[in-house]
Amino acid sequence: MCGIVGYIGTKPVKEILIDGLRELEYRGYDSAGIVVLQNHQFSLFKAVGKLINLEEKASLFESTGFSIGIGHTRWATHGKPTELNAHPHVGAVSYVVHNGIIENYQELKNSLTHEGVQFVSQTDTEVIVHLFEHHLSNVGTPFEAFKATLAQLEGAYALLLVTASEDKTIFFAKNGSPMIVGRRGEDETFFGSSDAALIGKAQEVIYLEDGQYGYATAETITLFDPHHHALQSRFTPLSVTKLSAQKEGYRFFMEKEIYEQSTVLADTLMGRLREDEIYFEELPSDLFEGICEIKLCACGTSYHAAMVATYLLERHAKIRTSVEIASEFRYREPLLTPDTLFVVISQSGETADTLETLKMAKKRGLKTLVICNVDNSSMVRLADASILTRAGIEKGVASTKAFATQVSVLWMLSLHLAGLRQTLEASEIGRQISVLRTLPSVVKVENSTHEQLRRLSKRYLHGHGFFFIGRDVFFPLALEGALKLKEISYLHAEGYPSGEMKHGPIALADPELFTIALLPEHKLYDKTKSNVEELSARDSTICSLSPLDFDKADDHIRTHSHSDYMAEFFEMMVILQLFSMEIAIRLGNDVDMPRNLAKSVTVE
Numbered sequence: 001m002c003g004i005v006g007y008i009g010t011k012p013v014k015e016i017l018i019d020g021l022r023e024l025e026y027r028g029y030d031s032a033g034i035v036v037l038q039n040h041q042f043s044l045f046k047a048v049g050k051l052i053n054l055e056e057k058a059s060l061f062e063s064t065g066f067s068i069g070i071g072h073t074r075w076a077t078h079g080k081p082t083e084l085n086a087h088p089h090v091g092a093v094s095y096v097v098h099n100g101i102i103e104n105y106q107e108l109k110n111s112l113t114h115e116g117v118q119f120v121s122q123t124d125t126e127v128i129v130h131l132f133e134h135h136l137s138n139v140g141t142p143f144e145a146f147k148a149t150l151a152q153l154e155g156a157y158a159l160l161l162v163t164a165s166e167d168k169t170i171f172f173a174k175n176g177s178p179m180i181v182g183r184r185g186e187d188e189t190f191f192g193s194s195d196a197a198l199i200g201k202a203q204e205v206i207y208l209e210d211g212q213y214g215y216a217t218a219e220t221i222t223l224f225d226p227h228h229h230a231l232q233s234r235f236t237p238l239s240v241t242k243l244s245a246q247k248e249g250y251r252f253f254m255e256k257e258i259y260e261q262s263t264v265l266a267d268t269l270m271g272r273l274r275e276d277e278i279y280f281e282e283l284p285s286d287l288f289e290g291i292c293e294i295k296l297c298a299c300g301t302s303y304h305a306a307m308v309a310t311y312l313l314e315r316h317a318k319i320r321t322s323v324e325i326a327s328e329f330r331y332r333e334p335l336l337t338p339d340t341l342f343v344v345i346s347q348s349g350e351t352a353d354t355l356e357t358l359k360m361a362k363k364r365g366l367k368t369l370v371i372c373n374v375d376n377s378s379m380v381r382l383a384d385a386s387i388l389t390r391a392g393i394e395k396g397v398a399s400t401k402a403f404a405t406q407v408s409v410l411w412m413l414s415l416h417l418a419g420l421r422q423t424l425e426a427s428e429i430g431r432q433i434s435v436l437r438t439l440p441s442v443v444k445v446e447n448s449t450h451e452q453l454r455r456l457s458k459r460y461l462h463g464h465g466f467f468f469i470g471r472d473v474f475f476p477l478a479l480e481g482a483l484k485l486k487e488i489s490y491l492h493a494e495g496y497p498s499g500e501m502k503h504g505p506i507a508l509a510d511p512e513l514f515t516i517a518l519l520p521e522h523k524l525y526d527k528t529k530s531n532v533e534e535l536s537a538r539d540s541t542i543c544s545l546s547p548l549d550f551d552k553a554d555d556h557i558r559t560h561s562h563s564d565y566m567a568e569f570f571e572m573m574v575i576l577q578l579f580s581m582e583i584a585i586r587l588g589n590d591v592d593m594p595r596n597l598a599k600s601v602t603v604e
């Protein structure tokens with residue numbers, strides 16, 4: 001997702017900024033920009049697409065002597081990836097770069113517009129620079145204006161601001177999004193939204209805490225706490241390697257990506273939730289016209305997300321929905337009718353099997369939609385419409401945050417369609433939207449839970465196999481839990497609908513068969529419980545996940561009590577991901593690059 005860099009000093013500023021942004025490229029972005037202030041002159045460069053485009057735009061620019069600069073890579077959320085929407089955002093005499101979401105931006109924008117301010121972008125960020133300049137014209141100093149600006153911002157932000165009258169200073173603030181200040185020697189100051197941007201440049205850094213803000217020159221960093229008390233700058237040496245910086249202290253990318261789910265889900269939901277309706281800016285208004293059926297197609301984890309969608313779309317939007325594994329669908333001569341919306345789901349947008357089904361559907365004249373994490377991927381370019389999941393780059397081969405964002409998009413899609421087809425009361429859509437809003441906190445990993453799973457994992461290293469079982473949407477979740485475990489631990493694991501065990505698989509039950517039972521409070525609890533009891537009676541080793549006590553389990557992972565089964569779904573999803581990862585780590589496997597697997601499967 002977005003990245004921030006900043007520099008104050010005498011070295012070539014353009015190169016330092018672009019080099020820092022390059023280190024943040026792995027997070028994903030679709031436009032970039034820098035602004036340099038030197039000899040009272042601003043030089044601004046922005047470009048859509050890769051950093052090479054920005055480098056070309058700025059190729060004639062060179063700095064000599066002292067200068068300050070800020071830069072940004074943007075992953076579009078509010079507004080399309082255009083130059084106007086790229087950061088830095090511009091006022092009359094000031095520039096800002098920002099990561100996060102200004103939740104009250106519309107309100108601020110309305111009042112600034114009322115005063116005659118003209119906005120040129122569709123972003124939430126632009127309000128910051130205009131608000132700052134509004135205060136600058138009323139209060140004494142840029143710093144007072146900066147403080148007054150921060151006091152009005154609601155939401156998450158990490159931001160850097162420069163203004164003409166203080167041409168040796170960068171103003172900074174952090175609340176909810178990461179920001180690091182670094183220095184080298186006595187006369188260079190750096191900023192970065194992650195260690196990665198500062199490695200090889202800064203020697204020591206301060207990891208800002210939420211609510212901290214201040215201003216920096218080349219020689220000094222002046223820092224305040226959220227109550228406006230001055231703080232002493234406490235630096236720590238920056239000694240990490242590039243790779244560990246990208247992992248941000250986590251042992252594996254998969255672990256980082258599991259922990260990241262809270263922030264990426266906030267991005268996925270951003271701008272799409274209204275009080276009692278779901279809004280997808282990107283969907284053509286006639287997409288669902290004449291559509292009586294939905295056909296979903298995908299592979300692997302994306303297929304499991306699609307399976308979840310079949311429950312939600314039929315339940316909420318009352319529309320016939322089916323799902324197919326792409327590699328099967330391709331060759332079975334399927335009957336396709338033009339009243340079917342064909343939906344493919346793919347993290348990469350490049351999976352060969354899924355891409356081919358999309359081509360087939362297009363050839364047969366069906367309307368097509370892709371739910372994808374990668375803008376400009378083959379599927380996004382080909383489909384009639386696309387919804388981006390906004391998970392940021394996923395490096396771990398075992399998909400985690402991509403799945404979380406796919407399911408949340410599909411859930412939103414089911415509510416969007418329910419609204420259009422009037423199959424759910426507005427109040428029910430509103431209730432579910434309030435549950436969607438809780439997802440970023442539901443998926444936050446608690447230390448105690450992770451520690452329990454780490455300890456528990458040592459009991460599940462051997463045995464002759466795992467069954468992950470659940471009902472309803474917890475069945476595809478069980479499939480996904482089993483797939484995660486297989487992929488990275490190489491242990492045999494299967495997902496099953498819990499009601500199906502008695503039709504055959506229960507023959508395998510014995511103490512060496514591990515059953516991971518998903519027992520949500522709000523979806524078919526008693527039915528699932530009976531199925532798990534049947535396995536327990538046959539001496540299978542049971543590990544249950546539930547907010548309710550379950551005395552037949554050998555191990556019990558207590559989940560939180562939620563008001564809705566979908567919130568339970570997301571909490572259990574995180575537990576299954578961590579459980580697999582901890583087992584794989586104990587087995588000494590390469591969690592990020594499991595044997596025989598590739599991240600993007602572009603062959604049949």
Ligand code: M6R
Pocket residue numbers: 299300301302303345346347348349350351354397398399400487597599600601
């Ligand atoms: O990029 P896609 O979502 O189309 O990829 C589909 C599968 O290859 C992918 O989900 C795979 O199953 C992952 N390794 C799951 O962790």
